Amino acid sequence: MKIAITTSAPSTVETPLLVVLVTDRGDKPPAPELLSSDPALQSLAAPLIAAADLTGKFAETVWHLAPSPAAAQRILFLGAGKYAKLTTDEFRKLAGAAARAAKARNIKSFVLVLPQLLPAAPAAQAAVEGIVTGDFDVDTYRSDRKDQALTEATLSVSESADAKAIYQAIAEGAILAESQNLTRELALEPSNLMTPTILADRARAMCEEEGLACEVYGPDKLRELKMGAFLSVSQGSEEEPRLVVMRYEPATAPASPVLGLVGKGITFDSGGISIKPSDGMEKMKYDMCGAATMIGAMRAIAQLKPNLRVIAILCASENMPDGKAQKPGDVQFAMNGKSIEVINTDAEGRLVLADGLCYARQLGATHLIDAATLTGAVVVALGYHNAGIFSNNDAFAARFAAAVARTGEKMWRLPVEQDYFEHIRSEIADIKNTGGRWGGAVTAAMFLKEFVDDKPWIHLDIAGTAWLEESKAWMPKGPSGIAVRSIVDFARAFAANSE
Ligand code: BES
Ligand code: MN
Numbered sequence: 001m002k003i004a005i006t007t008s009a010p011s012t013v014e015t016p017l018l019v020v021l022v023t024d025r026g027d028k029p030p031a032p033e034l035l036s037s038d039p040a041l042q043s044l045a046a047p048l049i050a051a052a053d054l055t056g057k058f059a060e061t062v063w064h065l066a067p068s069p070a071a072a073q074r075i076l077f078l079g080a081g082k083y084a085k086l087t088t089d090e091f092r093k094l095a096g097a098a099a100r101a102a103k104a105r106n107i108k109s110f111v112l113v114l115p116q117l118l119p120a121a122p123a124a125q126a127a128v129e130g131i132v133t134g135d136f137d138v139d140t141y142r143s144d145r146k147d148q149a150l151t152e153a154t155l156s157v158s159e160s161a162d163a164k165a166i167y168q169a170i171a172e173g174a175i176l177a178e179s180q181n182l183t184r185e186l187a188l189e190p191s192n193l194m195t196p197t198i199l200a201d202r203a204r205a206m207c208e209e210e211g212l213a214c215e216v217y218g219p220d221k222l223r224e225l226k227m228g229a230f231l232s233v234s235q236g237s238e239e240e241p242r243l244v245v246m247r248y249e250p251a252t253a254p255a256s257p258v259l260g261l262v263g264k265g266i267t268f269d270s271g272g273i274s275i276k277p278s279d280g281m282e283k284m285k286y287d288m289c290g291a292a293t294m295i296g297a298m299r300a301i302a303q304l305k306p307n308l309r310v311i312a313i314l315c316a317s318e319n320m321p322d323g324k325a326q327k328p329g330d331v332q333f334a335m336n337g338k339s340i341e342v343i344n345t346d347a348e349g350r351l352v353l354a355d356g357l358c359y360a361r362q363l364g365a366t367h368l369i370d371a372a373t374l375t376g377a378v379v380v381a382l383g384y385h386n387a388g389i390f391s392n393n394d395a396f397a398a399r400f401a402a403a404v405a406r407t408g409e410k411m412w413r414l415p416v417e418q419d420y421f422e423h424i425r426s427e428i429a430d431i432k433n434t435g436g437r438w439g440g441a442v443t444a445a446m447f448l449k450e451f452v453d454d455k456p457w458i459h460l461d462i463a464g465t466a467w468l469e470e471s472k473a474w475m476p477k478g479p480s481g482i483a484v485r486s487i488v489d490f491a492r493a494f495a496a497n498s499e
């Protein structure tokens with residue numbers, strides 16, 4: 001999609017569709033107000049407002065067709081909600097809603113008026129993020145799939161705006177959103193078309209395109225590295241596991257710190273011998289979202305070029321029941337020698353990540369971030385609205401939280417405390433892989449903590465947020481691409497100021 005800007009009066013721009021926001025400045029009753037001072041648009045909106053057809057309610061859509069005093073073929077008055085609540089984050093959603101409204105009518109190109117009340121460059125970046133992520137479709141394998149992709153979006157900005165800053169913001173927004181869409185594209189694929197081998201191939205292809213170094217390893221290398229925890233998950237599958245290492249190592253970056261990213265890449269999680277109920281099992285194709293997140297993040301990092309070394313590790317495997325599958329009660333040895341009693345073969349994510357985290361440290365990572373669709377328990381704790389953040393280091397967590405706040409993603413920190421460790425003590429081994437019913441997201445994090453060796457570490461449990469359960473006006477139901485923007489933003493800030 002091409003992104004352009006215009007400084008002409010919105011009503012004079014020729015376009016199939018002009019989108020203008022309408023906010024609500026009132027309490028009760030609503031006091032709708034057009035977020036453009038263009039007199040022609042004002043005169044069009046006035047009777048709609050007077051008739052209460054246009055209220056400014058968030059994501060409300062009121063259409064006006066030509067003829068009109070404006071050069072656009074159609075005008076969409078898009079409700080922007082309460083004036084005081086209209087932030088850049090809300091505007092990102094509105095831009096996505098505009099894109100999806102256009103697509104629904106097979107309109108391929110539109111103009112969006114940036115509201116003057118928001119700082120222009122961040123608003124432009126948010127608009128591009130919203131539009132590009134809003135352009136994502138999930139009907140890949142439908143025979144009646146139409147090509148609904150947008151071809152062009154134009155941002156209407158004021159004449160006084162700093163064009164250079166806006167172009168820069170547009171370029172960054174596009175990189176972030178396209179990377180987030182890559183993550184979503186990978187997550188959407190069904191497990192027969194996204195095996196560990198294919199996931200590794202896709203990672204390698206991205207690296208080749210972006211000039212990143214990439215190594216892909218199979219079971220022999222896992223054995224050589226003594227990754228007993230990772231191997232135990234793959235042993236029940238006909239599909240070979242893949243360990244992927246992607247490296248972004250700019251020549252000018254200092255030797256330290258090295259940010260290590262680790263992603264859970266279970267391309268299908270049947271639960272293994274502790275098999276899951278069949279109802280909803282199809283969703284376990286997205287159990288590779290942590291790995292897909294890191295592929296998207298590395299793409300954006302390669303393009304945005306922070307002065308920081310970043311190594312990403314993907315642990316790709318299926319989790320299947322089979323004659324060779326591991327069984328409850330089995331004891332496995334992780335790469336760092338820790339023994340693990342496998343109580344439940346469905347708690348497989350922490351097993352592959354255990355070795356992934358050890359390997360990231362072995363490759364020199366001084367700071368760690370992992371992302372995983374790790375537990376149903378995080379969905380119980382936080383619902384579908386927030387991803388869980390876990391950390392062993394308050395200062396590191398605060399820096400990550402600042403990145404999350406800047407990108408508008410929704411995440412909430414949960415505790416990592418020694419009290420919870422008692423639940424994963426084993427009688428026969430060092431630890432067991434489940435900690436019982438209560439605090440399941442935390443005991444999973446406590447398990448991972450055994451493999452980070454006190455390196456500053458953040459664990460993101462995205463089980464509830466990696467897949468949107470209901471369509472929103474700005475995003476279709478399906479993979480969300482959560483955490484890509486925050487990880488990239490964090491890496492950039494960390495590069496600029498890594499103490
Ligand atoms: N992949 C699942 C977690 C999950 C649940 C992801 C829902 C996305 C949506 C994970 O491997 C799993 O099965 N976790 C178990 C752990 C339990 C056996 C301790 C769970 O959450 O039930
Ligand atoms: Mn599982």
Ligand code: ZN
Pocket residue numbers: 266269287346348349373374
């Ligand atoms: Zn899983």
